[in-house]
Amino acid sequence: MDLRYSAEYEQFRGELRAFLDKNWTDEDRATLGGEEVLIGSISKPGERVTEFRIAAIEAGYLYRNVPRRWGGGGQPFDPLKSAIIREEFKRVRAPREMVGQGPSMLVFTLLAHGTEEQKERFIRDTLLGRILWCQGYSEPGAGSDLASLRSKAELDGDQWVINGQKTWTSNAAEADWMFALLRSEPDAPKHEGITYMLIDMSTPGIEVRPFRNIVGDSDFSEVFFDNVRVPKDSIVGARGEGWKVSRSTLKYERALIGDTDIARRTFDGMVMMARALERRGKPVIEDPVIRNRLVQLESRLLAAEFHSMRLLTMQARGEEALLAGMVPKLNSTQLSYDLGKAAMDVMGGGGSLAPGEPEAPAMGMFVTAYLWSLGVLIAGGTANIQRNIIAERGLGMPRDPVQKR
Numbered sequence: 001m002d003l004r005y006s007a008e009y010e011q012f013r014g015e016l017r018a019f020l021d022k023n024w025t026d027e028d029r030a031t032l033g034g035e036e037v038l039i040g041s042i043s044k045p046g047e048r049v050t051e052f053r054i055a056a057i058e059a060g061y062l063y064r065n066v067p068r069r070w071g072g073g074g075q076p077f078d079p080l081k082s083a084i085i086r087e088e089f090k091r092v093r094a095p096r097e098m099v100g101q102g103p104s105m106l107v108f109t110l111l112a113h114g115t116e117e118q119k120e121r122f123i124r125d126t127l128l129g130r131i132l133w134c135q136g137y138s139e140p141g142a143g144s145d146l147a148s149l150r151s152k153a154e155l156d157g158d159q160w161v162i163n164g165q166k167t168w169t170s171n172a173a174e175a176d177w178m179f180a181l182l183r184s185e186p187d188a189p190k191h192e193g194i195t196y197m198l199i200d201m202s203t204p205g206i207e208v209r210p211f212r213n214i215v216g217d218s219d220f221s222e223v224f225f226d227n228v229r230v231p232k233d234s235i236v237g238a239r240g241e242g243w244k245v246s247r248s249t250l251k252y253e254r255a256l257i258g259d260t261d262i263a264r265r266t267f268d269g270m271v272m273m274a275r276a277l278e279r280r281g282k283p284v285i286e287d288p289v290i291r292n293r294l295v296q297l298e299s300r301l302l303a304a305e306f307h308s309m310r311l312l313t314m315q316a317r318g319e320e321a322l323l324a325g326m327v328p329k330l331n332s333t334q335l336s337y338d339l340g341k342a343a344m345d346v347m348g349g350g351g352s353l354a355p356g357e358p359e360a361p362a363m364g365m366f367v368t369a370y371l372w373s374l375g376v377l378i379a380g381g382t383a384n385i386q387r388n389i390i391a392e393r394g395l396g397m398p399r400d401p402v403q404k405r
């Protein structure tokens with residue numbers, strides 16, 4: 001396998017490096033380059049970061065596939081250039097594209113289904129992190145079987161009146177807007193009576209109740225709607241066709257969750273810690289049982305990384321990923337879970353000490369990674385649901401009777 005880029009792409013890399021040298025200084029890197037890169041900030045960025053992002057968009061390096069008129073880089077699709085941009089931005093810890101449900105999911109939904117006014121009003125500010133979004137899909141009793149959702153929207157003159165409850169809504173407490181699925185046609189079959197709506201979170205009648213997750217943060221909330229009135233034109237796509245619209249958004253959510261960066265960081269961190277323990281006289285990598293486990297995990301990690309390169313090659317050739325594209329979410333989240341668990345075992349007795357405990361190895365990073373991995377196995381469609389998707393759509397097996405109803 002030859003993993004080198006052609007001369008044309010290396011020239012592109014050279015131009016990109018010159019851009020980064022000029023626009024993202026060593027001082028920027030030292031003062032601002034941490035969190036943005038490592039956890040992909042979803043909070044509102046500071047002025048300097050936004051200034052850099054605007055320059056990078058204008059140069060065609062960020063949001064390449066979003067048209068210029070809506071605030072993107074307006075470049076032709078070229079997955080190899082996108083891969084080089086990711087490598088180079090990461091190398092100098094420059095702010096990459098905003099992550100989160102707005103830029104990574106909603107923007108593509110609006111591009112496909114939004115009105116001109118919606119694109120004009122939301123896309124640019126969402127890409128720059130000036131508008132933060134949350135995703136109001138799940139409800140008590142409607143998670144995997146999402147189409148069972150019951151929160152309703154009724155048309156009253158030129159307004160929709162919304163009542164009901166959403167749950168597990170990530171970032172609801174910080175979000176300016178929510179994109180939500182609501183039942184607008186109570187008598188239609190369950191997949192056909194749903195409408196996709198944009199809701200200003202400051203509208204009277206919305207109550208956000210954060211709850212603590214297993215890591216101890218309050219990242220998600222329950223959201224209650226009590227006669228919340230939003231304008232008639234708040235819907236994306238046609239009335240009653242929200243299910244179809246939401247499918248395009250979920251595809252991007254799975255891509256967002258499916259990369260191998262977190263698994264790689266956990267693995268490298270675990271090996272680094274294991275070496276440090278060995279220097280202090282505790283045999284870790286030398287222990288044959290642990291060594292065997294590490295080798296198995298690294299093999300799976302390398303397979304996942306090579307699979308990403310395979311997908312990149314397919315994209316570059318214009319081939320549809322099909323089955324190959326359905327695997328990464330399940331694979332990488334399961335791997336992160338197994339890695340987090342192994343890391344706690346490798347650290348020995350102190351491995352499960354929580355962050356904040358003075359004795360916790362790596363400041364409790366591995367416990368946090370493990371506990372987070374439980375969440376990402378579920379978010380964006382559970383591992384079981386991913387298996388169903390692979391079996392039914394990828395391998396052509398009969399449909400799951402529960403989802404078919």
Ligand SMILES: Cc1cc2nc3c(=O)[nH]c(=O)nc-3n(C[C@H](O)[C@H](O)[C@H](O)COP(=O)(O)OP(=O)(O)OC[C@H]3O[C@@H](n4cnc5c(N)ncnc54)[C@H](O)[C@@H]3O)c2cc1C
Pocket residue numbers: 134135136137138139141142143144145167168169170171220374375376378379380381382383384385388400402403
């Ligand atoms: C970290 C995190 C962030 C989240 N953020 C958001 C968000 O921002 N917005 C939002 O709307 N939602 C969010 N969610 C909710 C998430 O989408 C749901 O938790 C998920 O879809 C599962 O639904 P559920 O929790 O109701 O579990 P259930 O659907 O009740 O599933 C329970 C168990 O049954 C299994 N199961 C269910 N149906 C089947 C089936 N047909 N075949 C095989 N097994 C099945 C599942 O795999 C699971 O193990 C988030 C969840 C997490 C963990």
